[in-house]
Amino acid sequence: PRVRLDLLPYYSRLAAIMDRVFSDISVPLVQELEAQFHGQTRWKKQQNLEGRLKTARFLGELTKFRVAPPIVVMRSLRRCLDDFTGYNIDVACCLLESCGRYLYRSPHTRSRMSSLLDTMMRIKKAKNLDERAISLINSAMYLVNPPRTTARKEAKVLPPMEAYLKDLFMVRLSPESKMVSLASKQVQRLPWSDPAQECGQLVIKYMLKACRKGRYKAVGAVAAVAEKLKRAKPEISVRLTDAVLEELQWALEHPNVRDQQRTIVYARLLGEMLRVGLIPASLAFEELYKFIDLGHEIPLALRESSENYSAEAEDAAASGSMPKPKFMAAGGDISQPIAEDEEMGEDGEGEGAGLHDEDEQSAGPEKPAVVAVSKHSKYDPRVPTPLDSPNSPFRISLVCTVLENASAVLVSASNKGKLGAFLAAFQRYLFTKDTLPTEVEFNLLDVFDVIDSRWKEKAGGGRNRGKKTSDATGFTRYQTWIDAHNATVAVEEAQFLSKQRAEARLLAQAGVVPAGDASVSVAGTEELDELDDDMAIVSDDEDEASIDDERSLNSADDM
Secondary structure (H helix, E strand, O other): OOOOHHHHHHHHHHHHHHHOOOOOOHHHHHHHHHHHHHHHHHOOOOOOHHHHHHHHHHHHHHHHOOOOOHHHHHHHHHHHHHOOOOHHHHHHHHHHHHHHHHHHHOOOOHHHHHHHHHHHHHHHHHOOOOHHHHHHHHHHHHHHOOOOOOOOOOOOOOOHHHHHHHHHHHHHOOOOHHHHHHHHHHHHOOOOOOHHHOHHHHHHHHHHHHHHHOOOOHHHHHHHHHHHOOOOOHHHHHHHHHHHHHHHHHHHHOOOHHHHHHHHHHHHHHHHHHHOOOOOHHHHHHHHHHHHHOOOEOOHHHHHHHHHHHHHHHHHHHHOOOOOOEOOEOOOOOOOOOOOOHHHHHHHOHHHHHHHHHHHHHHOOOOOOOOOOOOOOOEOOOOOOOOOOOOOOHHHHHHHHHHHHHHHHHOOOOOHHHHHHHHHHHHHHHHOOOOOOHHHHHHHHHHHHHHHHHHHHHHHOHHHOOOOOHHHHOOOOOOOHHHHHHHHHHHHHHHHHHHHHHHHHHHHHHOOOOHHHOOOOOOOHHHHHHHHHHHOOOOHHHHHHHHHHHHHHHHHHHO
């Protein structure tokens, strides 16, 4: 539109994006605008101010996006200064307001822009201009080169040791092994014997500040320094772990958009700490489950209602009026799929969509069957909570950040069962979200592909090389919510029964109960054994593979 000057920055951004792909767009656009600008300048009648301002503003926005070269705007400004009267003053001020600050602050155009500004100020003093023109020129000059304010905020003076730690972690620290070794040695030389200095607290303070406000690579370097100090100064690793876990807990209990980037940094630090061996994998899995479970605790009323529904369903199934439900409920027709890549969507989307439309037209809208909660479940993502709304992708980003940075450690022979169980619960959590932003969805698919490739590498390595195993196809990707729910409930039942067996065995060994009563009479023990074989029991080959993984990681850290 002719009067929509606010759209010019968006047009310039679009031209800058398209210029990376189609190089024949920006050059004709700039040439046409420059020719239009000089043609409007030759037109001496004072009637086309609106068109001239639009052309000047468009050239300035294109210059800021580096589509138009700076010489174009400088030639246009020089053309206005040659006849600095009438509407040329308005056009020159418009050019300065749109891109003058950018050109003045750029090193390669600063001298030329300073010369043009000095010329403008000399012309203003030499000519007898009206108040309106003088105010326009002064406003443009102050916008390009604002006067320095005398009242400055005094810089905070830090104590010498605190200033040294700030320089060490926030300026000099880098992921190179030499710098990590130097930082760890310098930290060990601090006066740890003096309690008044509070060395441990100061070191943790600037470690976390380096992760939040420092460079991107500083997160891995901080974790490496903490791992170097694990033996000499175990206080550092304990304090760092506690601080990270407390920050993540606070962010989950008090969700705020302002703190999301800060929390993602702490999630990445948690993954780096797991990668370097500073924390065990069990702690990482505990935090991952907390990301998707906190706030979704099953209330007592819902649990009682589900038990009553399950009892009625079992009675009806025994009488033959309805089939026995899966996992305490009837098998629902919930069929919301996880968004996969384009190839899988093209393979199975056409026929399924047509059949679904035909069923809807023939049978009409039908509500999904009720799926009760399991008696062994403590959390269910269907339970609403103000801490995690259905359209919030923040917790998904946290999980993807941890998995992306620690996938090399988590995808191992000793952790495959735990990782498979968590991925099933995570996919069940994903199905409860309404929509996902594009960047979160792409990040999620990338993380799944990385885990899948590592999973296949572990399945095909060692003594299993050349053999077909169940893990050769990667981890299971569930297509419907009910499949992911059933898999998660099966894992929870297996964990409950295993815990019950262990307690009974412990009581029998202590002599509290007779040895004959030590075996737990629980229905479905054969299924439990199968689940144990799939999840918890690690064969000798897997143990050897896990030992090889640890040796390779240790050798990589030493190098």
